[in-house]
Structure formats: structure tokens, C-alpha cells
Amino acid sequence: MSLTITRANDPRATRRILGALPSWFGIPAANAHYVRAAAEKDSYLAQVDGTTVGVALVDRHFPESAEIHLIAVSPGQHGTGVGSALVRAIEADLVADGARLLQVKTVGASHEDEGYAATRAFYVARGFLPLEEARGVDWDGPTLTMVKPLSAGQI
Secondary structure: OOEEEEEOOOHHHHHHHHHOOOOOOOOHHHHHHHHHHHHHOEEEEEEEOOEEEEEEEEEEEEOOEEEEEEEEEOHHHOOOOHHHHHHHHHHHHHHHOOOOEEEEEEEOOOOOOHHHHHHHHHHHHOOOEEEEEEEOOOOOOEEEEEEEEOOOOOO
């Protein structure tokens, strides 16, 4: 497998990948939001042999901090390091640009769901810490905010 991470916008690939993940991304209006965002936000593409198999979108809220808005990886690539490579590329660019904190929001543990339990475990394994679970942030259920301190020595 020849994996490369590039910074480019690709709404079509984002639509394709989200469509293959209905357990995580099964709400058409939310998917349309992510596809629009994929044309505008800082975007990272994971490509295997020239095919985009993962996408990450990033918001830079302040010079010191950023947020992962979306990470989605094609189902056939889960567990192969694609998601980890996307996170590492984001972190490296942020550290080089002086950022000190990275956050991500996902579905909180009080909403039992195997897929989102795996999502939380993915972020914990990459050094993210749970900060707060709140209701009504992006949807009616619980949203967990996770954070990771960034430093040049960690990446």
C-alpha cells in the first residue's frame, strides 16, 4: 500500500466516502454540509495508489488552536493506518504553524453506539483526552469534546 497525504479540496471524494459510511454519516443534510465544507475548509486527503480513501477537514479557530471538523475513511481502509496518518499530518502542520491545542467533537459515551465507541477509542489512542460532554451542540444527543495538547516533541 502506497499511502500519501496531500492538502487539497475534494468534495466529490468526500461525498463518496461519506456515502460508504451510513452508520456514521447517514443524515443527508449533514452529509451535504460536510461536502460543502470540503470545498472551503483546510482539507487533507489520504490517497492509496492515487485513489482518495480518506479525508480530514480542519478549522483554525485561533492561532493557538484548531479543530478536526471531519475525518472519514473508506470502510475497506479502516484499521490500516489511514486515519492515523491524517491526524499526524494535521498535527505536524499545526505544530509548524505554532498551534498548541487540537480538539475534536464526536458523539458522547452516554449515547450507546458501537461505531462511536470505536471513534472515541481511535482518538484516545492518538492522545486525545475527553474534556466535556454536552447536549444540543450539533444535534439533540450528547457531543463529546476531546482535546490534545500539541508540541513539537510529541509528533
